[in-house]
Amino acid sequence: MSDSDGKKTLGVRGSGPRSGSVKQSFSHGRTKSVVVETKRKRVVMPKPTGAKPEGGSAAPVGGDPKKRPAGITDAELERRMKALQAAKSREVEEAAAREAEEKARAAERERRRAEIEAKEREEKEREEALKAKAEEDARRLADEQAAKNAPPAPAADPAAAQAKEARGPARTTPARKETDTREADRAKPKGDTGDKRRSGKLTVSQALRGGEGGRQRSMASMKRQQERARRKAMGESQDREKVTRTVQLPEAITVSELANRMSERVAAVVKALMNNGMMVTQTQTIDQDTAELIIEEFGHKVQRVSDADVEQVIEQVQDDPKDLKPRAPIVTIMGHVDHGKTSILDAIRKARVVHGEAGGITQHIGAYQVETDGGSALTFLDTPGHAAFTSMRSRGAQVTDIVVLVVAADDAVMPQTIEAINHAKAAKVPMIVAINKIDKYEANPDKVRTDLLQHEIIVEKMSGDVQDVEVSATTGQGLPELLEAIALQSELLELKANADRPAQGAVIEAKLDVGRGPVATVLVQNGTLRQGDIFVVGEQWGKVRALENDKGARVKEAGPSVPVEVLGLNGTPEAGDVLNVVATEAQAREIAEYRQSAAKDKRAAAGAAVTLEQMMDKAKADESVAELPILVKADVQGSAEAIVQAMEKIGNEEVRVRVLHYGVGAITETDVGLAEASGAPVIGFNVRANASARQTANQKGVEIRYYSVIYDLVDDVKAAASGLLSAEVRENFIGYAEIKEVFKVSKVGNVAGCLITEGTAKRSAGVRLLRENVVIHEGTLKTLKRFKDEVASVPSGQECGMAFENYEDIRAGDVIEIFEREEVERTL
Structure with a gap:
């Protein structure tokens, strides 16, 4: 822009409004283009460094040094200008990339919208075709039914039939169509506003607008309605035949599980229980008799089972002699x-x-x-x-x-x-x-x-x-x-076994190996134990991960009379447990859980079968008996069992050994904590404590003793238990004295003038006063004098003076018995 004299006027580049269009999206895939105005920001471009000033002479690259900020050199100014130009170029590139990304997103949205619309059209056409086919089938069936039930029609006029055929099918006039619509509306049930089913699959747009129209019927509901319509059109009965089931009923069962086993609705079972006077929820447990009444009320059969029936899967089948x-x-x-x-x-x-x-x-x-x-x-x-x-x-x-x-x-x-x-x-x-x-x-x-x-x-x-x-x-x-x-002896016994059956064996020994976990030495007695078999042994179960023979070599299977080490147990079994192979892991877990529960109940029943008087008597007896508590950890189950049995035999009516805990495997920090709380030593038989257990034992002062020979273990525990025994006190008589005369001394009391007739009298010894061979006092001497001097002892044949501690009833002719007490240690 310039004025009349050719000079440029002041203006802002790109500051005016500019028109444009934006595409606006609506639901159902509709779009609309809207014309909008956009305003551009004012961009102030700096003057180039190399531009000529109005004077016409070229400025230096660094600009006028007088107008330049203080301390800025030519090189620094040039570097800053280059950085500014690079930033501008990056902005232009980023703007171009954003524009390209927006275009790509718009194209993707258009493509998805087209796909959704195509799917909706396809689903709508398919639904209409299905609906038309269903209506055609229903109309045809109705026509056939009407044709069967209708009386034979009179003979039609051939001329009229030809005329009707010539006219073709009847045309539906607008008045006729309106009349049919009114009749259809009148035939609808009250409150029915039309078909509310969803057509085809649920799309994103339908889900978004689903909240506006309220809850809609599911596709499964529509299919059930169509099935009912088809059955009704074909004249089939709507009542389904009641299915009678045999329900396995345990001793206790929850309401929801009972409904599940009968294949009945939980609400119906709860209602039946309420009608019988039981207000229950679906999570509550009911007894076997009540559940049997409900099952019979619903028309099913009852088969009572108990928890012990889970072990029926391992019942032995009689082998065929062949x-x-x-x-x-x-x-x-x-x-x-x-x-x-x-x-x-x-x-x-x-x-x-x-x-x-x-x-x-x-x-x-x-x-x-x-x-x-x-x-x-x-x-x-x-x-x-x-x-x-x-x-x-x-x-x-x-x-x-x-x-x-x-x-x-x-x-x-x-x-x-x-x-x-x-x-x-x-x-x-x-x-x-x-x-x-x-x-x-x-x-x-x-x-x-x-x-x-x-x-x-x-x-x-x-x-x-x-x-x-x-x-x-x-x-x-x-x-x-x-x-x-x-x-020769084995030939006489004619030992035979069936190798083609699930294995059964006895656990000879069990241990907890650090690297391999629980390991059991099993002697297979029947069948063949193979790698991968699922088994239950005592209260434990597992899957055979590996088998090792007596030489330490891995084997794939073990037949009858073959000893193997089995790896893959979930816990250490008891030595002597029986191993049985089962079909599934679920059966093994169920049997193991039942056995654990039964063992726990048995222990609880044994503890509960004690009266209060018995508990009080036991507590009083325990108070008088000194106990030596110990913890035992051994390498194998059999050794731990043998040590516990040996400990139970140590002791008498005054002292006993109490095993607080015993187990298989290394000594752990938990064992040390239990020992510290009870003040007991930890005994390791062919095992050692891990690093954390050793550190904890040193900090808490818990004694850990290691043994490899059971003789030494039993001897040391017996010696420790002997230390709890009270020492035996023995009396050794050292002398006798006869009282000749009694003197009364001020500040001392009665003093006996005695003659030592046998042995020696000692100041530190104990004395008894005998009168006519009857003990009337036992105590200690207050003083022992020879003339006027206090002496430690007086030999036989000499006279001395004696005074008793806190006793003065002494007479001439009494005899004093002098003795010493000696403590002797006792052993078990």
Whole structure:
């Protein structure tokens, strides 16, 4: 813009309004273009650095130094101008990118809107087609029904029929259409404003406007209506036949679960209960009798079940004799401690198991499988012989087929030998006597045979039916004959098992391994245990993650009479529990939970079956008995069980050992906390405390003692319990004195002039005053004088003066008995 004389006038670039259009979107996919005016911001552009001033001469690159801010050099000014230009170029690029993004979004919105509209048209056309087809089918069925029920029509005039056919179908006039509409409205039920169903799938636009029209019918409701219309048109009955179900009814059940098992509505079941006078909710539990009344009221059948029925899935099925195949015998080696049980097994296995046991004695049940020279397999169980392991020997006898009783030829029958004989008799298993240490000079096998006669064990050499073999684990003498005797006995037993069935076995030992978790040594008795099997054992369950044989090698399966270590349990089972394979994980979990609940109830019932008087008597008895509390952690379940049984035998009527807690696995911080609260030491048998437990024990002053031999553990606990016993007080008589005369001394009282007739009188000793051989006073001396001097003792034959502490009734002729008390420590 310029004026008449050619000079530029002052103006702002782009400051005026500018027209434009914006596309506005509405519901149902409609759009509308709206014309709007936009105002542009005033942009003030700085004057370029290199521009010529009005004078015409070019300014320096850095500008006029006089007009430049103080302290700004040419280079700094140039750098700032470049940064300004770069910022402007970035703004232009960002504006272009935003515009392109807006265009892309608009195009995407248009595409989605087109898709939605196309889907809506397609759904509408499909719905209309379905509706037309349904109406056509209904009209056709109605015409057919009317044709069947209508009387035969009179013969029509052929000429009239031809004329009607020539006219074609009747045309609907507007008046006729209006009349039909009025009749249809009149035929509608009152309050019906038309069809409110949704057509097709629910779209975004329909959902957005759904709140305006209120709640609408679902597609499922429309389908049910169409089905009812079709049935009505076809003349089918609307009443469905009542389905009678057999409902399994436990001892207690919730209302919602009862409705679910009957396939009835919960509201109907609640209503039925209310009609019977029970105001309940769907989460409340009702008893079995009430639930049976409701089930019969609804027309169903009742099958009463109990919680114990969950174990029916593991009930044993009788095996078909055709499926039974020979299996290896299970041989348990039993006997007294140090009679050579493990050494014989080592010689048979050609292994060195005994060197791996602490103290050279077996403290775990070991299960091994041995193959003889003849190719037959034998499964051996090695049991401990120590007195503390009674339950282990009993468990070994219960799962065995043959018992090998080891008796040392130089030691004959001992207490644990007798115990092993009783276990074998109780289990009703045949016995083979192995007379060991036959190579020793002092060996006397005939004495062993004679001693066994006292326990009704008559060996073959003495015309009995029990096999006996003289063996030596050191030289190997008699071992082939022992294996031959075992093979002969197993042939007589005709041992067979079915390998093609779910496995069943006995837990020989269980422990908690740090790296592998709970591990159970299982002896498979029936069936085949495979990797991946789901099983339940006692109160625990699991899935076989891995199987390891007695040599530590991984195996895929274990058949009858095969001992394996099972990994994959959710907890450590009790030694002696039975393992059963089940079909599903749900069954295993359900059985384990039932067994845990039953065990908890049993413990609670045992604790509750005590009267108040019994509790008071027990509390009084506990007050008079000193207790030594201890915590026991062992490497395996059998060892922990044996230690607890040994602790229960320690003590008498004055002191006893109380095991606060025992378990399997390493000593943890929780064990240390319990020990600190109860003031008890922690005993670790073949286990150690972890780092946090050691640190906590040092901080709280809890004693942790480690043992690997059960002898040492029992001896130390017995010594500690003996320390709680009160010391025994013994009296030693040291002298007698006879009172010759009584003197009355001021500030002292009566003083007896005595003659020491026997022994010695001591100032620190205790005295008794005897009158006619009857004790009338017992106490201590207040003074012991020889002439006028206080002395410590007076020997026999000399005279002295004595005065009693707090007693003055002394007479001439009385006898003074002088004695000393000595405390003697007692032991258990």
